[in-house]
Amino acid sequence: MRYRVIHQLRERNFDKAVTRSEMEVLDYLEKNFDRIPHISVVKVAAESFTSQATINRTCKILGFRGYSELKYAVEEDLVLMKSSSEKHIAHTEYILRKISFDSVDEVAKAVSENRRKLLLFGLGASNISALYLQRQLLYKGIPSTIIAEVQMLKNFEDFAIIILSSSGETQRCHQMAKEAQKRGLKVLTLTKKDSTLMQFSDLTFYHEVPVDKQKGISREQQLHIILMVNELIDRI
Template sequence: MKILLKRLAQYKGELSQLEKQVLDYIIANPEQIANSSLNALAKNLFISTATISRTCKRIGFSGFQDLKYTLNKDSEQELYEAAKPSLSFLSSHMERVQQEIEWTLEHINEAQIQKAANFIHESNFIEFFGVGASLPTCIDAARKLTFSGTICNAREDWDELRCVAKRLSSKDLAILVSYSGETAHILEFAAILKERNVKTIAIVGRKSSRLKDLVNITFHAQIQNCYLGDLDMSSRFPLSILLDFIILTAIESRKKS
């Protein structure tokens, strides 16, 4: 639960004053929220239900019920972890990564992978959009596509990415990589790309996100939050795996055609 609440706290800088009030209450009273109704919470905070629902969406949930479900599941996971035999420090993290990769592989949609590969074939130019810890994943994928003969790029500078987004067209493809699907810069770029009718693919680590509503295709990888103190050690391997499969499919399809 502590890890989940720490992640939610990172959204404070993106919220309005009322939304911050809701988030502060959620962080301070997670057990109460998990067992409360939307109307009851609105009465306690003297805030409209619409404000609470909007806050839930702003911090990465589809709505209040999705928030409650996540809080309950996180609490159940804590009880499960406490009850099972303890693993060594390294073994516990090996198990976490294994679970992430297995879940991601089990939920791959081959038809969607092929559709994403077709987007690559149909595009004159491909730009990867990723910031922070997601950037290395973009650089690695762009390098592989470049060596396969595809014209593409992955840039580091935010202003440069914004400029590129404003110049791409419907004949191009943008691939956006974001662990949360809620990163402010990525959402900004996605909105620009949508307005310009650019084909878009999102690779995210959360099932519910605002980014999903701004793109053509979304792939969801399973990523568990992992912090050592304030250091974010959450894995990005599942994001890379999905990109690898899209690229492999695109290269193989090109050979056949």
């Protein structure tokens, strides 16, 4: 049994364009997901400042004939979500869909080409992921050095550096990438698509997992980075 509604609300990958009012309904449904089985279409319309007609159109976008059918599907999703194992499985499946596995090959090739001259850099939780990457590289016979400061780059000419950053918006990561490029190092990154860090990279293995800078749990969540490290190692 798989989720019928919650993933659609999170991803919003629909075949047709969504109007502003329909988007407001989608936002409301996602925010109040656990309440949906217990509230009427009239209440949803009132609280989302839309109309019943808009809600019915939104239900059809989600693949349901109407609000009653949507409520039943949401209730099924909630039953699944109460199971710890299903909750973690669903979260992992969601994360996997947000990783661009097609973008890893060039990074893996660059790592292999620089297997004797490789630096790693990460901050906070990403530093733990960098340590994990270092360990996995050793199993492949590839030594690497973790550096902590920009000034250390002067000791490593003609190296490549892998920078790990979930958000790609950490200033020290930007500084490291810019200084590395200035010194002629190849900059490889594991980070978020279209982030500032990606702009400072030569090659990027990227994800599209939402990163909430205001929430510590989301910000420090490293599951996607660990999965990306595993994939990178498998491709080398």
